[in-house]
Amino acid sequence: MKTANFDDRIKRSKSLLRFAAPQMFYPLAGTFAPWCLAVAAVLTVLGLWIGFFVAPTDAQQGDVYRVIFIHVPAAWMSMFIYLVMAFWAAVGLVLNTRLSFMMAQALAPTGAMFCFVALWTGALWGRPTWGTYWVWDARLTSQLLLLFLYLGYIALTQAIDDARRADRAGAIIALVGAVNVPIIYFSVQWWNTLHQGASVSLTRAPSMASAMLWGMLVMALAAWAYTFAVVFWRVRSLILERERHTEWVGAELAAHEGRA
Amino acid sequence: MKPRSKRLLLLGGAAALLIGAVAMVLTAFQQNLVFFHTPSEVVEGKAPVGRAFRIGGMVEQGSIRREADGVTVRFAITDTAKAIPVSFRGALPDLFQEGKGAVAQGTLGPDGMFHATEVLAKHDENYMPVEAQYAIDKARDAARTVQQ
Numbered sequence: 001m002k003t004a005n006f007d008d009r010i011k012r013s014k015s016l017l018r019f020a021a022p023q024m025f026y027p028l029a030g031t032f033a034p035w036c037l038a039v040a041a042v043l044t045v046l047g048l049w050i051g052f053f054v055a056p057t058d059a060q061q062g063d064v065y066r067v068i069f070i071h072v073p074a075a076w077m078s079m080f081i082y083l084v085m086a087f088w089a090a091v092g093l094v095l096n097t098r099l100s101f102m103m104a105q106a107l108a109p110t111g112a113m114f115c116f117v118a119l120w121t122g123a124l125w126g127r128p129t130w131g132t133y134w135v136w137d138a139r140l141t142s143q144l145l146l147l148f149l150y151l152g153y154i155a156l157t158q159a160i161d162d163a164r165r166a167d168r169a170g171a172i173i174a175l176v177g178a179v180n181v182p183i184i185y186f187s188v189q190w191w192n193t194l195h196q197g198a199s200v201s202l203t204r205a206p207s208m209a210s211a212m213l214w215g216m217l218v219m220a221l222a223a224w225a226y227t228f229a230v231v232f233w234r235v236r237s238l239i240l241e242r243e244r245h246t247e248w249v250g251a252e253l254a255a256h257e258g259r260a
Numbered sequence: 261m262k263p264r265s266k267r268l269l270l271l272g273g274a275a276a277l278l279i280g281a282v283a284m285v286l287t288a289f290q291q292n293l294v295f296f297h298t299p300s301e302v303v304e305g306k307a308p309v310g311r312a313f314r315i316g317g318m319v320e321q322g323s324i325r326r327e328a329d330g331v332t333v334r335f336a337i338t339d340t341a342k343a344i345p346v347s348f349r350g351a352l353p354d355l356f357q358e359g360k361g362a363v364a365q366g367t368l369g370p371d372g373m374f375h376a377t378e379v380l381a382k383h384d385e386n387y388m389p390v391e392a393q394y395a396i397d398k399a400r401d402a403a404r405t406v407q408q
Contacts, residue, residue: 179282
């Protein structure tokens, strides 16, 4: 009866760490996910409205620069999600916690999606401004490598049937690939590239008009909220799938069928 | 030592080794990672000889000339220290302007003329409304008048 005791103990626990247990995180994620999605929807509408109707036309590029309101938040998110994925993979490897690996797996498809969006909108932006869809400069090449790392992580974790081995193999890709993220970010400083430098950074004042900056930041927050929402839902599915043999999942499903 | 401290140490050690290895590889490939060479590098002979490469910099003020055939353009790319004359047959990107960034791909002829097969515009990371750009241009002109 060890498991029953553990379930009781964890339900009475007041520590925040109790949410590291899948059966505690499952309802928490279910509560937060719809709110995150609502916030994402509101911020996306607000951000696009600022981007298309409030922000002024750029003196140099005209209206084509407005792709920045999708391109930059997507690119930021694609890099940040990879770092978070690597963080959870490292936590999983060191502490042997189940939920950390599930978090890493739940993040990967959204990161890959944002990475693809960044590359795609970048190509559409490059044609009218630079005069080409694609060049092999350090920034573009390292971002393409990021997409391959995401796809490689997803493919590898899906190819191995044993969940524990799949987690460990995927964690290695996540951790090794994390080296690429600072390379993407600093590529425009370290080498001369066709891609321009960062307009917004922590170390100096942003080099863009404030309405443009606000549009970009609101869209970035929308991307964060969207990521939280879909990752919470995805991790719930993963929890149910992996913990399907446990008592609490059985009870959860029985209660759900009772309601339906 | 607890097993988890051991795992953390192993992971930290592996990460440190990996970062070191990547840093060394990137330093070794430094030359191949540059997208373009500056005119000064070309004049100093640092650019590759006998094969195509890219030069990048500003399009020199007042240097754009169209040839009589209507499709050949001549201009100079400068990094404010040295300038390289470029000739190019074809359509230029919309953002290609005097005083703005550009990258040209092609080969350096024996006469010192760079024969470009492709010209790309490079824009900077500054975004501002038309009025702000107008104000900046006016202020710059005023400063120039005062200096003279």
